[in-house]
């Protein structure tokens with residue numbers, strides 16, 4: 001398989017180990033294992049896990065973990081669950097087992113690049129379902145109706161959405177599902193940002209899996225819990241699809257990490273407590289971003305995210321976003337991801353999941369730097 005370079009990942013790895021303020025990070029402030037123990041009161045259990053020999057773990061995920069994950073969906077058994085190396089592996093396996101060359105795939109655009117690049121690399125015809133600033137980064141159901149044909153094999157959605165924070169409501173997801181079913185297509189729903197609702201916004205749709213067997217839900221501990229280093233994600237799908245993906249995975253990563261699987265059980269058992277930490281960080285930082293934008297009226301604006309941890313800042317300067325993002329990282333030691341990585345020039349993607357004090361400092365530094373550039377290079381008339 002030949003595949004295009006993952007632009008955003010290449011950019012992130014250039015800067016993330018050298019900058020002081022990473023405001024491009026897409027998840028909530030990561031936790032240590034000790035913090036996880038303290039927040040959940042499970043220090044003793046974690047200590048005893050650390051005493052266990054590091055065997056290969058059950059290849060599809062331990063039955064304990066798959067039972068917990070199955071309980072997060074309706075009408076779902078452990079046989080419907082495959083634990084994967086992050087959501088990224090779950091997506092990769094689903095594309096590779098369910099799609100063949102020439103299949104038509106509708107993919108939300110912009111998107112986490114994997115969602116379009118892997119189907120393209122498989123030789124599929126990828127049709128973008130566009131979210132644009134002009135339509136307030138909202139999923140347009142009437143446009144999906146135009147894109148879908150009897151040859152459509154899969155509709156790929158992501159809600160809450162990376163990079164815009166758009167969501168699908170329950171009613172909208174029901175309509176997407178009905179349209180997919182009418183042509184016998186799958187709905188691959190990347191739910192990496194599940195549970196991340198935001199204040200004063202409509203409720204994000206429940207999992208695609210809960211709609212029926214054409215709904216494939218992908219989840220992860222990376223974004224909502226601040227545990228990307230655990231590399232635990234999963235897919236929830238019909239048992240035969242899970243089996244096929246599992247066979248494919250034998251050639252890639254074989255099984256989840258032994259410790260990771262056991263720590264993941266603790267995380268999901270204490271999901272509600274851990275989500276309180278996440279909500280508190282995200283809502284405080286979001287309020288700060290809104291204030292920061294208000295203070296820079298005419299220079300910066302955004303479509304307020306409806307969910308998740310990300311949004312796109314639009315700046316009124318004639319500077320390509322890759323150049324501005326590199327300058328910010330090199331000269332001000334702040335990372336904001338270039339909109340060009342998502343096909344949206346004159347935008348920077350911000351993540352508002354960082355540790356609040358650090359986030360505030362980083363926003364101050366970024367704000368001052370952008371204002372200085374604007375005073376030197378001029379602000380565009382709208």
Ligand SMILES: Cc1ncc(COP(=O)(O)O)c(C=O)c1O
Pocket residue numbers: 026085086087088089112158162190192219220221222228232233
């Ligand atoms: C929409 C989306 N899906 C999947 C992933 C990959 O997540 P994971 O760390 O679970 O592999 C990301 C990471 O940024 C993402 O934004």
